[in-house]
Amino acid sequence: MSSLAAQPSGTPSPDTPVARFLTGAEPLAVVPADEAELDAATARTLGWAVLLGGSAEEVEARAVQRTLADQLDLPGNAATSWDAFADALRDLPDRDEDSAGTLLVWTPAAAAGLESDAVADLIELLAEVAAETGRGSRGLKVMVASDLIAGQLADEESA
Secondary structure, three states: OOOOOEOOOOOEOOOOHHHHHHHOOOOEEEEOHHHHHHHHHHHHHOOOEEEEEEOOOOOOHHHHHHHHHHHOOOOOOOOOOHHHHHHHHHOHHHHOOOOOOEEEEEEOOOOOOOOOHHHHHHHHHHHHHHHHOOOOOOOEEEEEEOHHHHHHHHHHHHO
């Protein structure tokens, strides 16, 4: 996903990369951290509920899970049970029934890349849950904001 361009009126175009992502089939996108803030603002402008979560230093799977569950105010034992965590994520779009959908923006620790099992496992879980909740309207989309992971994926694609 590249940087977004606004229409002259200042209203985001429905044909921006983030708008295409929100209405498209892909459940998860990885973007550089500096693009995520603009993408989240654009999603809000397009009527999406935006939830922000981050893992400042955590790289161990349970620590990342606990931090994200706490930040998103997930109910029950979502902080300790992987299944409960996934179930709580599936319910996120129901929190704001007036929104077009829910965009979860997760910023992993800056030094945590795809070689981290915790990061890779969480990205896989987030993608699976987002895919299960449906596409576009009323669904859940996930954006991972990480310069390192975006660079790793770009390197993989060019190799």
